[in-house]
Amino acid sequence: MTRFTFSLVRRSSSLLALALLAGTQGQTATPTAVPTLPPPSALITAQPIGDSIFPALGQAGLDVLNYDLDLFVDRPGRSELRGTVVLTVTATQPLPVLSLDFLGPQVLDVRWEGLPAPYRHDQTAGKLTIQPPQPLRPGTLARVTVRFAGKAGVRPDPDLPIDVGWQAVPAQGDRVGANFTLSEPDGTRTFLPVNDHPSDPATFTTRVTVPAGYTAAASGVERAEVAAPDGGRTFTFEQAQPIPTYTLAIHVNQFERVDAAAVPVGVAGSDVLRRDYFPVGTQADTRAAYTSTGEILKVLAEWFGPYPFSAYGSAIVTPRVPALETATLSTMPVTSSNTRVLVHETAHQWFGDQLTLADWSEVWLNEGFATYAELLWAQAQGEAGEDIVRGWYARAGRSQTRPLVATSEAQLFDTTAYIRGALALHAVRVTVDDAAFKGYLRGWVAGFHNRPVTTADLLAYTRTRLGATAGAALRLWAESPELPPFRKGKHRHIHRAQGGCACQATPHARCSSRCSSSRPSRRASSGRPSGRLLSPCTMGTKRNSGRAIRSRRAVKATTKSARSSKWALSSARSGKGSPDSRSISAGCGSKPSSSSLSRRDVSRKIDALGRV
Numbered sequence: 001m002t003r004f005t006f007s008l009v010r011r012s013s014s015l016l017a018l019a020l021l022a023g024t025q026g027q028t029a030t031p032t033a034v035p036t037l038p039p040p041s042a043l044i045t046a047q048p049i050g051d052s053i054f055p056a057l058g059q060a061g062l063d064v065l066n067y068d069l070d071l072f073v074d075r076p077g078r079s080e081l082r083g084t085v086v087l088t089v090t091a092t093q094p095l096p097v098l099s100l101d102f103l104g105p106q107v108l109d110v111r112w113e114g115l116p117a118p119y120r121h122d123q124t125a126g127k128l129t130i131q132p133p134q135p136l137r138p139g140t141l142a143r144v145t146v147r148f149a150g151k152a153g154v155r156p157d158p159d160l161p162i163d164v165g166w167q168a169v170p171a172q173g174d175r176v177g178a179n180f181t182l183s184e185p186d187g188t189r190t191f192l193p194v195n196d197h198p199s200d201p202a203t204f205t206t207r208v209t210v211p212a213g214y215t216a217a218a219s220g221v222e223r224a225e226v227a228a229p230d231g232g233r234t235f236t237f238e239q240a241q242p243i244p245t246y247t248l249a250i251h252v253n254q255f256e257r258v259d260a261a262a263v264p265v266g267v268a269g270s271d272v273l274r275r276d277y278f279p280v281g282t283q284a285d286t287r288a289a290y291t292s293t294g295e296i297l298k299v300l301a302e303w304f305g306p307y308p309f310s311a312y313g314s315a316i317v318t319p320r321v322p323a324l325e326t327a328t329l330s331t332m333p334v335t336s337s338n339t340r341v342l343v344h345e346t347a348h349q350w351f352g353d354q355l356t357l358a359d360w361s362e363v364w365l366n367e368g369f370a371t372y373a374e375l376l377w378a379q380a381q382g383e384a385g386e387d388i389v390r391g392w393y394a395r396a397g398r399s400q401t402r403p404l405v406a407t408s409e410a411q412l413f414d415t416t417a418y419i420r421g422a423l424a425l426h427a428v429r430v431t432v433d434d435a436a437f438k439g440y441l442r443g444w445v446a447g448f449h450n451r452p453v454t455t456a457d458l459l460a461y462t463r464t465r466l467g468a469t470a471g472a473a474l475r476l477w478a479e480s481p482e483l484p485p486f487r488k489g490k491h492r493h494i495h496r497a498q499g500g501c502a503c504q505a506t507p508h509a510r511c512s513s514r515c516s517s518s519r520p521s522r523r524a525s526s527g528r529p530s531g532r533l534l535s536p537c538t539m540g541t542k543r544n545s546g547r548a549i550r551s552r553r554a555v556k557a558t559t560k561s562a563r564s565s566k567w568a569l570s571s572a573r574s575g576k577g578s579p580d581s582r583s584i585s586a587g588c589g590s591k592p593s594s595s596s597l598s599r600r601d602v603s604r605k606i607d608a609l610g611r612v
């Protein structure tokens with residue numbers, strides 16, 4: 001303790017302003033003599049978690065068990081907020097200091113087990129370093145309290161025209177001001193001191209105090225709603241199951257809460273509470289998509305196993321931003337209020353919120369599964385799903401591709417993470433029957449939700465659970481620098497039962513075309529074995545299908561190359577798939593031209609808004 005000096009950290013006008021801000025609803029933010037840490041050079045270095053995409057995030061060895069948060073949103077629509085959070089922490093290795101991620105409001109004071117603790121808040125680096133009385137040791141618990149007030153921090157997302165984290169939606173016309181969280185991948189640190197990495201999920205107790213006329217919504221089950229000064233209200237939510245920090249939802253708006261019948265898809269058949277939050281004045285056509293939520297939960301629980309949390313629903317936001325799988329309460333823009341996006345975000349409750357990532361480079365494990373859920377839902381509605389898979393393959397074929405594990409922030413939400421990820425799962429599916437595939441999905445969730453997951457985990461699990469053929473299929477799709485050719489599955493197309501066609505259920509353009517013909521196809525009658533490999537072009541257009549079929553020799557060479565150069569990457573930056581169907585044929589068998597790349601770059605931010 002002698003290494004630390006004690007002084008007033010914040011002085012004069014800024015402190016006075018904070019005190020005034022914090023005092024508007026009864027909570028004092030009076031600055032006191034606050035111990036501060038010396039400059040960083042004098043600190044014992046805190047080791048980050050070591051994420052390959054965001055190497056500065058988190059602290060190695062720190063395990064936050066619970067965040068108990070009191071948040072005061074005095075002026076909805078603005079970026080100012082104030083609050084107190086109590087972190088219950090332990091460690092997996094001795095920690096001389098705690099290093100929390102925090103870009104956000106200014107720190108007023110820090111306490112360790114109720115006593116003032118030295119700290120240093122570097123808002124540029126986004127780190128709040130706290131000195132405990134003695135090192136935090138494995139097996140011990142500590143409660144660390146941080147009080148803060150001021151403007152939320154800023155964390156620009158290179159893909160989006162917004163900063164991720166605490167969103168402020170100013171009042172405009174008839175619309176009142178509002179706030180909400182949109183934090184993937186690392187926006188929670190803009191308003192809350194956290195160990196901001198998905199490998200350290202935690203439970204949350206969230207109390208939000210809002211002015212008169214406003215409603216707060218947050219991840220978890222609402223436990224209380226009590227009066228606050230000046231006609232305001234305090235809403236309390238308990239998120240009893242651990243969730244990654246980026247999935248924490250907090251919404252403040254003039255909401256209409258709509259409750260629906262509970263859905264018995266929870267653990268051991270328990271009821272899952274259903275509630276949605278619509279801003280007052282939300283149009284009926286926007287609300288319509290959410291009437292399917294209960295059915296979506298049932299379909300996905302059948303494939304993935306019990307829904308992992310106690311409640312589920314959506315909070316609708318008015319800005320045109322990406323939808324986000326915030327835990328128990330998906331954040332859904334008005335512009336994305338459709339069933340496909342809702343299915344996707346609901347699937348993330350299993351993949352991303354319950355099953356968490358060990359590293360951000362593994363984000364396809366979230367997006368690939370959530371995208372695949374869109375196919376499972378479509379098939380549950382009676383669709384064959386062929387058009388969906390064919391569309392995926394065509395889109396992947398006209399985009400630059402890479403192995404599934406990302407190597408840069410720009411790759412996190414690209415076409416590969418979503419579409420190639422989903423196709424990789426389909427490549428596994430077609431090696432087995434659907435009963436085995438369902439058991440595989442359920443086993444992945446049930447067996448791996450207690451620790452952060454990696455692609456290596458899934459590869460090992462796939463081989464163990466489904467055998468060498470499925471394992472090899474996934475490995476090819478995971479590791480090949482090029483888009484792998486597609487292997488047709490074992491499932492017979494329904495037309496075969498009618499005696500008309502031997503096409504298989506795995507869809508591709510020519511097969512579908514022939515199956516729709518009244519005459520049996522020549523290929524169908526040739527007795528060729530299943531498992532023929534098709535190139536992306538085969539999936540694109542009939543015009544290109546013939547010349548694009550790869551020879552078996554070429555496919556073997558591709559496979560060998562992929563296996564011998566694990567994680568080898570194309571140096572080209574992956575672009576987002578253009579929705580322009582005119583580019584389908586141009587993309588077959590050739591790299592996109594520089595001009596098309598340029599167009600994609602220009603529209604990149606716009607495309608990013610469609611990410612889900």
Ligand SMILES: [Zn+2]
Pocket residue numbers: 344348366367370611612
């Ligand atoms: Zn997603």
